[in-house]
Amino acid sequence: MRFLTDRKRATGMGSAHKGTEHFWNMKLSSVALLLLIPFFLLTVIPMLGEPYADVTAHFARPFPALVAALTLVVGFVHFKDGCQVLIEDYVHGTAQKVTIILMTCLCYAAAATGVFAIARLAL
Amino acid sequence: MADVNRGNRPLSPHLTIYRPQLTSITSILTRITGNALIVASLLMVWWLLAAATSEAAFAVADGVVTSLLGDLVMTLSLWGLWYHTLAGVRHLIWDNGVGLEIETAEKLGWAVVIGSVVLSVLTLIIII
Numbered sequence: 466m467r468f469l470t471d472r473k474r475a476t477g478m479g480s481a482h483k484g485t486e487h488f489w490n491m492k493l494s495s496v497a498l499l500l501l502i503p504f505f506l507l508t509v510i511p512m513l514g515e516p517y518a519d520v521t522a523h524f525a526r527p528f529p530a531l532v533a534a535l536t537l538v539v540g541f542v543h544f545k546d547g548c549q550v551l552i553e554d555y556v557h558g559t560a561q562k563v564t565i566i567l568m569t570c571l572c573y574a575a576a577a578t579g580v581f582a583i584a585r586l587a588l
Numbered sequence: 589m590a591d592v593n594r595g596n597r598p599l600s601p602h603l604t605i606y607r608p609q610l611t612s613i614t615s616i617l618t619r620i621t622g623n624a625l626i627v628a629s630l631l632m633v634w635w636l637l638a639a640a641t642s643e644a645a646f647a648v649a650d651g652v653v654t655s656l657l658g659d660l661v662m663t664l665s666l667w668g669l670w671y672h673t674l675a676g677v678r679h680l681i682w683d684n685g686v687g688l689e690i691e692t693a694e695k696l697g698w699a700v701v702i703g704s705v706v707l708s709v710l711t712l713i714i715i716i
Contacts, residue, residue: 492680492683495676495679495680496680498673498676499673499676499677502669502673506666506669506711506715507714507715509632510666510715511715513635513650513653513654513662514650514653514654517639517643517646517647517650520639520646520650521639524636524639533636537629537632537633540629541629544622544623544625544626544629547619547622547623548623548626551619551623575629575630575633578633578637579632579633579636579637581637581640582633582636582637582639582640583636583640585640586636586639586640
């Protein structure tokens with residue numbers, strides 16, 4: 466290490482220049498969720514604990530199905546970006562990369578599972 | 589010789605030295621509520637998948653989500669969701685370079701704390 470020049474040590478260690486894009490994506494998804502969350506709380510959450518037939522009939526209607534699917538997709542994308550910042554603050558090195566990859570995979574898997582379930586209920 | 593002392597530099601004092609303030613507590617709560625919402629989100633995905641699978645699978649998932657522990661998790665998550673939403677609105681305001689003065693930031697902090705409780709109670713009244 467001590468034989469490396471300062472220039473060589475610094476190369477590749479800086480910002481990836483993705484900060485602005487990340488900030489903008491979070492702002493975009495947060496405004497979208499601001500619109501979606503009230504609808505989600507009013508059309509999806511009240512179905513918890515309702516009879517099976519009522520739940521399947523409810524999500525066969527376009528509006529509840531679209532609200533549920535959009536909130537889950539945008540919500541998990543927003544979570545992915547936010548949780549990435551959490552991981553970057555507290556986990557470092559290879560563990561950081563591994564955690565971010567696993568967390569990102571979990572978010573896309575959960576979003577896809579939610580959309581699949583809603584599509585199956587709706588169609 | 590930009591970094592002869594790499595890894596052995598003094599750290600500036602943080603958590604252990606500062607008195608907790610409304611601004612710092614509301615800030616860390618934003619992170620905690622946002623990340624904790626993963627539990628309720630995954631429960632919702634499981635609940636939807638169960639509903640799309642069969643009546644028996646739905647009975648299991650719905651039973652867990654509406655059990656005493658499930659109700660506790662979902663009610664806390666409802667508060668967390670409103671808290672994180674209002675704290676997010678505060679960030680959207682701050683992004684314009686507005687409301688960053690200490691008094692205004694503290695007023696916004698109280699608005700987030702009180703507003704999240706009020707909205708949670710209102711939501712519970714409407715949806716139950």
